[in-house]
Structure formats: structure tokens, C-alpha cells
Amino acid sequence: MKGIEQFRNQLHYSVYPTDKFKTTTCLVSFAAPLSAETIADRALLPYVMEKATAAYPSIELFHTPLEQLYDASLFAGASKVGKEHVIQFQLEVVNDRLVGEPVLSQAIKLLEEVLLRPNVYDGAFQPLIVEQESRLQRQRIESVYDDKMRFAQQRLQELLGGELAIPSLGTLEQLDQVTPRSLYEAYTSMIKHDRIDVYVVGDVTRDQVTEAFLPLETLGSPLVREYPEPVDREFQRLEEQQDVKQSKLHLAYEANIDPRSEDAIKMQVVNGLFGGFPHSKLFMNVREKESLAYYAASQYSSLSRMLFVYAGIDALNQVKTEQIIADQLADLQAGEFDDMTLEQTKEMLFHQRRQLGDSPRQLIAWMSGSDIRPFSLEEEMAILARTTREDVAALSSQIKLKAIYCLKGGTA
Structure with missing residues (x-):
């Protein structure tokens, strides 16, 4: 996107100066290689860190300075991104110009308290907060089982193996091994060894951002991003039975396309035609025409080099549904x-990008993804515009079915 300033000191910055919004939004991201051994500690860590600091050692005390900064908000979380595990801290504050005082710099100082001076004693986080957040994390992990769509997708990814098989929150068994001390060890590793990226959207200047985040410049390391390589997988199928009314059919296709390439952008057109939009083949033919699915859609993950299809079906229709999905591909x-459907798909993708300017959070999400792709927003739109029928056919021919998972239930 025009206007984004990217530069590197010890940290890597992406800044979008704009006076369009009433708030300034900052995101600090810590990335490390994805590992089953560290996933449970790292997934819990941000929830513990955002609750208290050394200067504000309780949840109630920490909320006070946020309220004093015109109800500034601070959110933390963790996720899998390709071969990396990413911990993020997002800060949103009112635009300085609207209140006539330097709210942003004060809020960033509070964020620094979270990152540099957490609520620890004798090499361990506060046990009471760890216990509380562990209970909540257990509920998040258990909720995956209750959400049958998420459960089916997790089981499918377990079939695929590698980084995909690692649950983003870890397992309950791994969570049971997390302690206040192991969390502190995960924190010190994050602070010393993670790659740190800073994203800012708001009425700011490059110099203002650089000065505000100067205390964090001693953190992290210049960790090089690793990209998943093509994997030679054998086809696998797994079917399981549970007492559910609606069966869940999930399919995984390899799309071994470099996530940094133009083809990865063009694959978004392929996905849009296949199952990404309400006018796509899966929706129109599997759901509407044949009435075989309660929903049917696809999702392309460039970093994982995978395309996923998911459908809610009657168990009796599984074989027919699989065949019609194969026919659409x-x-x-x-x-x-037809040409109209191709142009409609492109227009939907254009519209998604035009909407980025309406939301600081969406802008930051795109900026973090653009670190992977060597294209500006305008260049991405140009690539989409010149995607042809021949491009779609050639890229679709590289998509290979590698796994099918079906969670079978009764009829609806």
C-alpha cells in the first residue's frame, strides 16, 4: 500500500501514517520456530503477561492506567504462522490530536512495562495468575472438541503431520506441564531470541515511532523467517464416528507454490473460483444445485502450501459429495x-483489498502478511487483474488431494 514506511533498526518496523482514524494502533509481534516442546508455554504466555506487571501486580491495578489513557486497550494472543509461532501484543489508543496530550507515548511506556518488567518473582510468574489463565486455556483447548468444524480441521492437520499437526494452543497434557517457572523461561527466550516486528497505523511520524519504541531496541535477534518446503506426502484417509447430527467432511490438497511468488497471489483467484466466495463452484454446485451440503467452502494457505475444503454433510452423501468436489476441481x-465468474472473483478480491483502508486492524494484518510477499498492495491488485483462464487452469493442475477426514454422525 502506498504510504507504508518499512525500515529496520534492531527491530523491523512497518508504519502507515494516516489521519483517517481517531485511534492509533500498534502491534508488537514476537516470532520463533514452531515447536511442540514450547507451544504450550508460548501459547499461554501472552495471556499471563497482559494481566499484570511488576509496577501493577494485579489485574485491577493494571486496568487503572489503561482507563486513565482514555480507555486505551491492550490485547495479547498467540498463533501459528507457517513454520513459526507468533506472540502478539496489540495496543490501541486515542489519537493524540483529539485530546491534546501525548497519549501514545504514555501507552507505549505501559506496553514496555508489560514486555520488559513483567510480574515475576525469583524467576517465576505470579502463581495465582498462572493458575487462573491455565484454567481458561484449558477451556479454550477443550472448546475445540465441542466445535466440530474446528475439531475436524485439527484432525485433518494431524493426518498431514509436521508443523500442521501441532495444535496452536498445545494439548491438555502439555498444558499440565506448564509452571510459573517454565513460563518465565519461555519469556526470557522470547525476549532474547525471537524476531520482533512492530506495526503502527495512525497519525504518527517515523521519528515519533522510532523514539517511542527505542527501549525495545535491545530485544530479540535477527531471526530469518523459514518457509515451509514442499513435502512428499502419501494420501491418507481417516473416518471417525461421534454423536453429531451433521457430519464434517474435510479435505486437504497440496498446492506446492512458493508463498513469495506471483503464483501465490494468483492462487487466491483459484481459491475464489473453487470455494472462497458465495458464487464459487463448491457453493453453487455442492450446496445449491445438488443440495449435498449445509455449507461447502475452500481456504488457501500460501504459507502451508495447502488448500483446504470443508463441508457439512449428511453422512449418507459422503461418497457423492467427494465426487462432486473432485469434479469442481x-x-x-x-x-x-465463464468469463463473468472469473471477473466477479477478481472484483471480490479487489474489494477485500480496498476495504483494508477502513480498519487499522485489517491494515496491520495485511502489513504483517506483506512481510512475506515482496509486493505492494497495488502490485498485488495488478497481479490479480492479469490472472487469466490459462493461469487458473495451470495452477489448479498443481493441486493434489493428500488427505480426507470425515467426522461421521447421523442424518440431520
């Missing part, structure tokens, strides 16, 4: 779709 591979 075969049509794309043969270039069998």
Missing part, C-alpha cells in the same frame, strides 16, 4: 468456467 483444471 477438474473443471478448474480444464478451464471450464
Whole structure:
């Protein structure tokens, strides 16, 4: 996007100066190689850190300075991104100009308290907060089982193995091994060894951002981002039975396309035609025409080099549904779709990008993804615009079915 300033000191910065919003939004991201051994500690860590600091050692005390800064908000969380585990701290404050005082610099100092001076004693986080957040984390992990769509996707990814098989929150068994001391060890490793990226959207200047985040410049390391390589997988199928009314059919296709390439942008057109939008082949043919699914859609993950399909079906229709899904892909591979649908798909992708300017959070999400891709927003839109029927057919032909998981229930 025009206007984004990217520069590096010890940390890597992406700044979008704009007076369009009433708030300034900052995101500090810590990235480390994804590991089953560290996932449970790292997934819990941000929830513990955001609750208290050394200067504000309780949840109630920590909320007070946020309220004094015109109800500034601070959120933390963790997720898997390709081969990395990413911990993020997001700060949102009112625009300085609206209140006539330097709210941003004061809020960033509070964020520094969270990052540099956490609530620890004798090499361990406060046990009471750790215990409380562990209970909540247990509920998050258990909720995956209750959400059958998420459960089916997790089981599918376990079939695929590697980084995909690692649950983003860890397992209950791994969570049971987390202690206040192991959390502190995860914190010190994060502070010393993670790659740190800073994103800012708001009425700011580059110099203002650099000065505000100067205390964090001693943190982290210049960790090089690792990209998943193509994996030679054998086809796998797993079917399980539970007492559910609606069966969940999930399919995984390899799309071994470099996530940094133009083809990865063009794959978004492929996905849009296949199952990404309400006018796509899966929705129109599997759901609407054949009435085989309660929902049917696809999602492309460039970093994982995978395309996923998911459908809610009657168990009796599984075989027929699988065949019609395969037929839709075969049509794309043969270039069998009309020009109007191709242009409609491009327009939907254009619209998604135009909307980025309406939300600081969406802008930051795009900026963090653009660190992977060597294209500006305008260049991405140009790539989409010149994507042809032949491009779609060629890219679709690289998509190979590698795993099917079906969680079978009764009829609806």
C-alpha cells in the first residue's frame, strides 16, 4: 500500500501514517520456530503477561492506567504462522490530536512495562495468575472438541503431520506441564531470541515511532523467517464416528507454490473460483444445485502450501459429495468456467483489498502478511487483474488431494 514506511533498526518496523482514524494502533509481534516442546508455554504466555506487571501486580491495578489513557486497550494472543509461532501484543489508543496530550507515548511506556518488567518473582510468574489463565486455556483447548468444524480441521492437520499437526494452543497434557517457572523461561527466550516486528497505523511520524519504541531496541535477534518446503506426502484417509447430527467432511490438497511468488497471489483467484466466495463452484454446485451440503467452502494457505475444503454433510452423501468436489476441481483444471465468474472473483478480491483502508486492524494484518510477499498492495491488485483462464487452469493442475477426514454422525 502506498504510504507504508518499512525500515529496520534492531527491530523491523512497518508504519502507515494516516489521519483517517481517531485511534492509533500498534502491534508488537514476537516470532520463533514452531515447536511442540514450547507451544504450550508460548501459547499461554501472552495471556499471563497482559494481566499484570511488576509496577501493577494485579489485574485491577493494571486496568487503572489503561482507563486513565482514555480507555486505551491492550490485547495479547498467540498463533501459528507457517513454520513459526507468533506472540502478539496489540495496543490501541486515542489519537493524540483529539485530546491534546501525548497519549501514545504514555501507552507505549505501559506496553514496555508489560514486555520488559513483567510480574515475576525469583524467576517465576505470579502463581495465582498462572493458575487462573491455565484454567481458561484449558477451556479454550477443550472448546475445540465441542466445535466440530474446528475439531475436524485439527484432525485433518494431524493426518498431514509436521508443523500442521501441532495444535496452536498445545494439548491438555502439555498444558499440565506448564509452571510459573517454565513460563518465565519461555519469556526470557522470547525476549532474547525471537524476531520482533512492530506495526503502527495512525497519525504518527517515523521519528515519533522510532523514539517511542527505542527501549525495545535491545530485544530479540535477527531471526530469518523459514518457509515451509514442499513435502512428499502419501494420501491418507481417516473416518471417525461421534454423536453429531451433521457430519464434517474435510479435505486437504497440496498446492506446492512458493508463498513469495506471483503464483501465490494468483492462487487466491483459484481459491475464489473453487470455494472462497458465495458464487464459487463448491457453493453453487455442492450446496445449491445438488443440495449435498449445509455449507461447502475452500481456504488457501500460501504459507502451508495447502488448500483446504470443508463441508457439512449428511453422512449418507459422503461418497457423492467427494465426487462432486473432485469434479469442481477438474473443471478448474480444464478451464471450464465463464468469463463473468472469473471477473466477479477478481472484483471480490479487489474489494477485500480496498476495504483494508477502513480498519487499522485489517491494515496491520495485511502489513504483517506483506512481510512475506515482496509486493505492494497495488502490485498485488495488478497481479490479480492479469490472472487469466490459462493461469487458473495451470495452477489448479498443481493441486493434489493428500488427505480426507470425515467426522461421521447421523442424518440431520
